[in-house]
Amino acid sequence: MDYTGFGIYSEPQALRTSEVREEILRSSVDPIQPARASQRGGNHSQIRIRGSNKASNNGRPSKLSEKVQSLELVFRNLTFSVVDKKETKRRKKAKKSGDGPAKKVILNNLDGIFRAGRLTAIMGPSGAGKTSLLDAIAGNLLGGQITGQVLVNGEDYTGKKIKEISGFVFQDDVLLATMTVKEAIEQSALLRLPKSVSREEREKRVEDLIALLNLQKCRNTRIGSSTKKGVSGGERKRTCTAMELIANPPMLFLDEPTSGLDTFTAYTVMKSLSRLTKRGRTVIATIHQPNSDIFHLFDDLLLLSGGNIIYYGEAKKSMDYFSRLGYPCPRYSNPADFYFMEVLREFEVEGLNEVRRELNPSLANRMEERERALTEARENASEASKGKSIGNMRIRELRAAWEASEERAGMMGAIENGNKDGVAVGTLRTRASSWTQFTYLLRRASKNALRDPLLISVQAFKAVFLGVLVGLVYLDSNQYNVYVQIRNKSGAIFFLALNSFFSSVFSVLTVFYVEKQVFFREYKAGYYTTTPYFLSKFLVELPYSFLFPYLMVLIAYYMVGLNPPFSSYLMMATFVAVSSIAGISLGVLIASIFDQLEVILAVTPIILLPLLLLSGIFVNSQTLPDFLNWIKYLSPVYYATVGMLQVEFSRDFPNCDPAGNVPCNGQFGLENLGLVDVLPMGVNLILNITLWVVLTIAAYVVLLLITRRRYRSA
Ligand SMILES: Nc1ncnc2c1ncn2[C@@H]1O[C@H](COP(=O)(O)OP(=O)(O)OP(=O)(O)O)[C@@H](O)[C@H]1O
Numbered sequence: 147m148d149y150t151g152f153g154i155y156s157e158p159q160a161l162r163t164s165e166v167r168e169e170i171l172r173s174s175v176d177p178i179q180p181a182r183a184s185q186r187g188g189n190h191s192q193i194r195i196r197g198s199n200k201a202s203n204n205g206r207p208s209k210l211s212e213k214v215q216s217l218e219l220v221f222r223n224l225t226f227s228v229v230d231k232k233e234t235k236r237r238k239k240a241k242k243s244g245d246g247p248a249k250k251v252i253l254n255n256l257d258g259i260f261r262a263g264r265l266t267a268i269m270g271p272s273g274a275g276k277t278s279l280l281d282a283i284a285g286n287l288l289g290g291q292i293t294g295q296v297l298v299n300g301e302d303y304t305g306k307k308i309k310e311i312s313g314f315v316f317q318d319d320v321l322l323a324t325m326t327v328k329e330a331i332e333q334s335a336l337l338r339l340p341k342s343v344s345r346e347e348r349e350k351r352v353e354d355l356i357a358l359l360n361l362q363k364c365r366n367t368r369i370g371s372s373t374k375k376g377v378s379g380g381e382r383k384r385t386c387t388a389m390e391l392i393a394n395p396p397m398l399f400l401d402e403p404t405s406g407l408d409t410f411t412a413y414t415v416m417k418s419l420s421r422l423t424k425r426g427r428t429v430i431a432t433i434h435q436p437n438s439d440i441f442h443l444f445d446d447l448l449l450l451s452g453g454n455i456i457y458y459g460e461a462k463k464s465m466d467y468f469s470r471l472g473y474p475c476p477r478y479s480n481p482a483d484f485y486f487m488e489v490l491r492e493f494e495v496e497g498l499n500e501v502r503r504e505l506n507p508s509l510a511n512r513m514e515e516r517e518r519a520l521t522e523a524r525e526n527a528s529e530a531s532k533g534k535s536i537g538n539m540r541i542r543e544l545r546a547a548w549e550a551s552e553e554r555a556g557m558m559g560a561i562e563n564g565n566k567d568g569v570a571v572g573t574l575r576t577r578a579s580s581w582t583q584f585t586y587l588l589r590r591a592s593k594n595a596l597r598d599p600l601l602i603s604v605q606a607f608k609a610v611f612l613g614v615l616v617g618l619v620y621l622d623s624n625q626y627n628v629y630v631q632i633r634n635k636s637g638a639i640f641f642l643a644l645n646s647f648f649s650s651v652f653s654v655l656t657v658f659y660v661e662k663q664v665f666f667r668e669y670k671a672g673y674y675t676t677t678p679y680f681l682s683k684f685l686v687e688l689p690y691s692f693l694f695p696y697l698m699v700l701i702a703y704y705m706v707g708l709n710p711p712f713s714s715y716l717m718m719a720t721f722v723a724v725s726s727i728a729g730i731s732l733g734v735l736i737a738s739i740f741d742q743l744e745v746i747l748a749v750t751p752i753i754l755l756p757l758l759l760l761s762g763i764f765v766n767s768q769t770l771p772d773f774l775n776w777i778k779y780l781s782p783v784y785y786a787t788v789g790m791l792q793v794e795f796s797r798d799f800p801n802c803d804p805a806g807n808v809p810c811n812g813q814f815g816l817e818n819l820g821l822v823d824v825l826p827m828g829v830n831l832i833l834n835i836t837l838w839v840v841l842t843i844a845a846y847v848v849l850l851l852i853t854r855r856r857y858r859s860a
Pocket residue numbers: 228252270271272273274275276277278279289290434
């Protein structure tokens with residue numbers, strides 16, 4: 147028999163390679179194993195962080211080296227399903243609507259146990275359900291139907307409650323593009339560590355993690371985005387891992403921690419995770435095609451296919467298991483590759499037998515034998531099995547084998563007799579106070595605005611450009627007769643009010659849409675809550691949203707020749723500024739309600755155009771039916787336009803002949819525009835401010851409700 151288990155590792159060459167790699171890793175500081183480091187003869191306090199002159203531990207053990215409470219996670223009868231829209235439609239067409247909506251089962255009644263102090267890898271082909279399983283256990287699933295139970299040390303932790311005791315590193319993480327790697331980790335340290343951790347200790351933990359995850363080279367590099375290059379994909383991933391590790395969670399979930407990493411970095415990351423388990427942590431990671439060195443680091447292995455467990459148990463015993471089932475992993479092969487290529491493969495590959503025969507004739511013989519047996523079984527099986535591929539037959543057989551295996555029986559025994567000690571209170575995750583969250587976010591948002599000056603520069607340019615444009619178009623309107631003055635001044639005023647509101651709405655839509663992804667991610671990860679975030683964002687944007695309308699109106703005001711006193715300018719500019727910030731609140735509200743950018747951009751004009759159409763200039767409101775006339779009171783553009791016209795027409799028309807046919811009293815301007823029953827100017831300003839406050843509160847409440855509903859206990 148050519149089954150040799152981990153035979154590859156007994157090869158002298160392989161051993162040497164592993165030893166060399168170990169030595170390289172050892173030569174960097176081992177922040178989580180100081181005790182072992184000193185046993186090797188080194189003085190612990192003298193160990194230095196790679197690439198740094200600082201003593202890493204100053205004689206004190208790093209907190210990552212502390213033992214944490216052992217947490218054992220058990221999942222029972224875990225099923226996750228979603229509505230299969232295609233099948234439901236087909237059924238409806240076939241008039242089988244009595245069956246109700248068709249379901250697509252993604253996780254099929256799974257039982258398992260993640261043991262403390264062990265690194266468990268979840269492996270399986272693409273679409274097997276790895277991420278779904280991790281999400282279902284870690285309380286991340288949003289849609290679909292999930293049933294079953296998750297217990298930690300015997301206590302019910304089903305759903306989002308588990309976030310209190312665990313960290314999660316997502317596959318496609320979103321980070322604020324303008325932060326540097328070090329700042330991102332520091333953010334996590336500030337917002338997630340309890341107050342009792344001193345500033346020095348926090349800084350030390352950040353440094354330790356930078357060393358542990360080999361991030362020295364990029365520590366001061368900005369994260370970047372798709373449009374602005376920053377750190378590499380691997381560095382971003384390691385930054386996210388460091389951000390989760392800083393809180394020192396006793397249980398850590400990672401979705402594809404090695405994707406996008408080169409082989410050596412992938413190994414060092416997995417090695418770091420493996421070390422974390424040595425102090426009692428429970429680490430669970432989904433992983434795609436690990437190389438054989440990484441595979442060797444796994445303590446336990448969960449193999450999934452089509453939402454079913456194919457194997458679960460010690461990784462090193464998996465080869466023995468599959469060998470017994472007729473799938474012996476050949477000598478010198480990476481077991482992970484073998485499982486993907488031969489055991490879990492669902493599709494036939496043309497020419498595979500020839501390749502196998504060339505590479506390993508004995509394996510080719512065995513696999514052909516198995517496939518012949520499966521073909522025969524299929525021929526003799528029920529009608530339902532006749533259409534199935536060999537791949538499908540193999541998976542069915544493996545599923546059945548797992549159900550009947552003594553390994554599964556052993557696992558079920560471990561579940562029954564598992565740890566029932568409960569979770570210690572000290573293990574629960576902490577979060578910084580709301581005040582710390584708020585002050586941190588305020589600092590970060592201000593820094594962010596300054597680091598991304600393009601947006602502010604564009605807004606400043608826009609204010610100057612539009613101010614000059616309006617000024618030129620309606621230049622010195624006082625020189626014309628009363629009717630031209632009314633037309634020109636109302637045009638200039640309406641444009642100023644309209645532009646500041648509309649451009650605020652549209653500029654915030656896309657910006658907030660992108661920012662929202664970072665907010666959701668950080669909220670989900672438990673860094674802060676909605677209130678400090680919203681308040682800090684609101685306060686940082688307020689000066690800009692106010693400043694630019696004042697600038698735009700100032701330029702246009704004296705070029706057009708509007709009511710000269712400076713107090714009149716201030717009043718008009720305030721109307722425009724309030725409309726502008728109301729536009730920002732409305733933009734945030736719309737971008738909070740809808741998830742897709744396309745929908746946001748399509749819905750916005752539907753909301754804005756009625757407000758524009760009914761804002762008092764395009765139609766004489768006396769001709770409007772009552773059921774439409776009230777809509778203007780919801781429009782900041784209406785209050786701003788009417789208020790500004792009231793300021794302008796509070797004086798007599800310049801250059802008006804009192805002996806002529808046209809009245810020179812400014813009131814005529816309002817009458818001519820059909821604005822006879824309007825509210826007093828002060829009331830218009832108060833109502834405009836009230837509308838802004840209402841829109842801001844609505845945006846806050848909607849964001850609060852959405853985050854609560856999505857991530858209830860995060
Ligand atoms: N909310 C959902 N609605 C519909 N289908 C879903 C949903 N979530 C997962 N699926 C489907 O369930 C299957 C498993 O998805 P999952 O992301 O868990 O697979 P995976 O094993 O992690 O795959 P990969 O390795 O490619 O990331 C896929 O076919 C996926 O399309």
